[in-house]
Amino acid sequence: MATGLGVDVHPYYQRGASFPGVEYAWIKMTDGAAVYALERDSRVWTADAHARRLREAGIPFGGYCYAQPGDGAVAARVLLAECDRLGGTGVAPAIDIEDNRDIHTWSTREAVDHGRAFCAEVIRAGRRPAVYMNASKMQACRPDEWPEDPVIWVARYGRAPEASGVYRGHYDVHQFREDGQLPGSAGRVDWNQAYTLAHLTASAPGGGTTPNPDPTEDDDMITAPAGTDDHINVIVKGKTSLYLACSWGQKVDVHSILYYGDTGQDLKGTGVGGGYDGGLRTPPEKWTFQPNRPGPVRIPVGAAMATIRYTAAHSFAVGAA
Structure with missing residues (x-):
């Protein structure tokens, strides 16, 4: 990721x-x-x-x-x-x-x-x-x-x-x-x-136009409740970017984002590389999302679902586009 x-x-x-x-x-x-x-x-x-x-x-x-x-x-x-x-x-x-x-x-x-x-x-x-x-x-x-x-x-x-x-x-x-x-x-x-892709030019991998900072205009959003070391699952299949949007004066501390692919015929889930897991580091790290920095987080190819572990004092929106 x-x-x-x-x-x-x-x-x-x-x-x-x-x-x-x-x-x-x-x-x-x-x-x-x-x-x-x-x-x-x-x-x-x-x-x-x-x-x-x-x-x-x-x-x-x-x-x-x-x-x-x-x-x-x-x-x-x-x-x-x-x-x-x-x-x-x-x-x-x-x-x-x-x-x-x-x-x-x-x-x-x-x-x-x-x-x-x-x-x-x-x-x-x-x-x-x-x-x-x-x-x-x-x-x-x-x-x-x-x-x-x-x-x-x-x-x-x-x-x-x-x-x-x-x-x-x-x-x-x-x-x-x-x-x-x-x-x-x-x-x-x-x-x-x-916090955006604006620094990357069209010749760079993933570069070109800057993503829309308001993901509500791109796709449906789901609401994550306030919580401490809580988690939410988000369907990301076929998407390339993940956003976390909170209101002014609020923030979301993300401890990990792990991705999973489709389950194969052997009924075993397929892990997808590129996940961020600051919680396993010593000392634990966090990734803070703020109103003017909602993302994007690039979704790895082959991912079908993302599990986001977070701490937030207020509810916030999660969207994939």
Whole structure:
């Protein structure tokens, strides 16, 4: 089952990394309007090695530009050329706008102008852009309200972006930690959680249009009652996406989603791979669904029924489409 977990990597600091369990990735490919190339340790480090490993692993990836003062449209053109050269067209090309006292501190107006110029150029090239900022800068700039409609990739570690009112807008991908690990990596790795498919392009597996965030428009819903470590069974045969929808101010903590296929003539149920079971981990994990993050959860091929184990203080809706 797809979990929406991805990484973003730096060609030097995460050199040597391999990508088990990763579903998508961004690679730093450019600095402003310059292709990334760092001469260190008697060699020049570029995005080529990570791109090759991701291609070989069949993992969709794209590039990001570490924003620097200048023309955002020019930066977009340089990044798009690198994405094309490296085959990084499965994930939306992103502009990373963040303050660095050694490089540049962005005013809100400057960040908005630069980001929108980048986005407009990516759209002119026939693609959808992505914008990365930390939660406080995202709230100041609100790219979720820009007419360019970029994919929103927000960083906040240890807490949801909206916690304590830091960010009040929509987001598609949350960079939730900076101390992750990947085999072979020379340094710690940023982990990202995707709550929509907006970051994936049409060339990526399962990519293309963003799913309807209101599954009631797609198919019938069933209601799950409030409960603690309770469960509900949902028929998912012939469906591709599962949604959990709750009201504003509520949430659903999912401990596991396990899938089963049709029973064969031997009367034995057939398990279907890809289930999520955070309850078996130590310590137990949970997957939280909130009103602005109802899914989708991809349903594995061959699944006929899903068993969802959850904790929720209020009833909520479950739908498959």
